[in-house]
Amino acid sequence: MVQKYQSPIRVYKHPFELVMEAYERRFPTCHLIPMFVDSEVLEETESEDGSVHNVQRRCKLDVDAPRLLKRIAGVDYVYFSQENTLNKRERTLHIESHNETFSNRVIIHELCSYSAHPENEDWTCFEQSASLDIKSFFGFESTVEKIAMKQYASSIKKGKEIIEFYLNQLEEEGISHVPRWTPSLDAPSSSVTTKPVCATPKLLQLELPVTPALDADYIKRYLGDLTPLQESCLIRLRQWLQESHKGKIPKDEHILRFLRARDFNMEKAREILCQSLTWRKQHQVDYLLETWTSPQVLSDYYTGGWHHHDKEGRPLYILRLGQMDTKGLVRALGEESLLRHVLSINEEGLRRCEENTKVFGRPISCWTCLVDLEGLNMRHLWRPGVKALLRIIEVVEANYPETLGRLLILRAPRVFPVLWTLVSPFIDENTRKKFLIYAGNDYQGPGGLLDYIDKEVIPDFLGGECMVIPEGGLVPKSLYRTAEELENEDISLWTETIYQSASVFKGAPHEVVLEIIDAASVITWDFDVCKGDVVFHLYHSKRAPQPPRKDPLVGQHSSITTPGGNNVQLIDKSWTLGLDYSMVESPLTCKEGESVQGSHVTRWPGFYILQWRFHTMPGSASTNLPRVDDVLASLQVSSHKCKVMYYTEVIGSEDFRLVAVCVS
Structure with missing residues (x-):
């Protein structure tokens, strides 16, 4: 498997030309890099006008590897080939290097780029990426990978320090300015022709891919200290989200929480993050703080609230669980209302973390929770109440990982x-490690509450002077609701969404029909691929597709639907593409986890059909089975099922023209 690494952008607050002068002092060897033994120039070329300078070097490295491994491999040094392309006109330096030693067993490819800062021409940006592909290495593949990762991390860390060392050296020598390149009056107008300095190789113009990267100072200021490999994971996952979610991506702090929750395993973090993003979109969680109003019973009887911050600047939430009538709240509100209230607490916690990051001038990504259990007894173990608690834990764990910095459980009783x-x-397990449990009055001694919270913000019920958290009390039974009322309330809470879900089987696409009366209307769509890979089509037909007919003998639809009843097929199997209906948008293949938005300006009135079809891999066998038989066959294989969550809207021609005028 190929391992890829991406560093954040490093910014030198010095002009590009001065940084290049410092860079050249690294050769032929550099005492600041002990493993960099030597280097020699193999070929060198320069364009006729002197604007482009190309150098090919061979570098000799003494890799920090076990002597046993070196003896088995039969080498003492590792050789790398490096090609530098300096464009003085564009103020860029592109560096490409790869290993010569063991190139048939290990492939290391590194790209580096220096360029003038896009917003400040007197600053210089540096970006670095690398890939590692170990095919075989005498049975020591894992060891070699660890050595390579260690060396790469070390080189990233040392790189900026080395340039800054030579910049300081230049300053001590009185060199604080290097003039920019300007074409000479007698230079030829074209810079394509090259003249050899040592040989006549072909001039190579490298073009590094433009990748969205993060400034190293920004990472340290807002995200905290990360290892180079952790920085790489964050940047790569962020880049993947930008490519697959059309620019609609969460904040870096949010991405980082999911990476930390999976120990920076990119694939695992990406999976749970995509699931969470879909969940947030489906239930409009991003707008929860603006749309959710707590019922009065929560204001009166819920014993929790935000309260200042702990000694580390983390927002502090206090919950008097022992004083809370959990049974009464569940009976009066229902499980889902309590869940939504807890979600609003978590959303508020994220907002407070951002604010405290700005206030304290350091990254604060999680909060501290203080839970007082005085009064906890067997009535709190009421089964529906415990069920609601477990449901809340499940949702919070899945969608707010690494947001709890510390949980202080005070006055824990015998129950x-x-x-x-x-x-x-x-x-x-990682969350459980953050729990600190105190029985009785143990929290008052050494290692107790005062180690984490300032004395002046300790609430009165714990011996402090602040009176902030309500005492709660029993919820009056007159506020209890019937099981039917609670069920209807729970359903309404989570169906208040503009999105719909549908299953897509192999041979059984999901289709949505929209009738367009006015030409030049706009059809818009927004969908997430929750499971599997799908192909999205948009068709037009002059006649209306008929919904599935009921079989009069059994009273059921003649077409097969998914167990959830959310798969609809409208295009009749007797229809011929190009005759009965036509394709108006090119097919779009969408992979699991992707979020897709698009629009289509209609040219004709009629019926437009949005279709999500199961993506069949190239080369897979196709069948001529009838649609129903194909569906029945696909139902036997779980991998033949995809799931999408979608929203469609039609903007009328008049409204569309109005929007266009406003935008222009």
């Missing part, structure tokens, strides 16, 4: 171990 036994299996 607490019973509750802990019930809920702890549902809590992530």
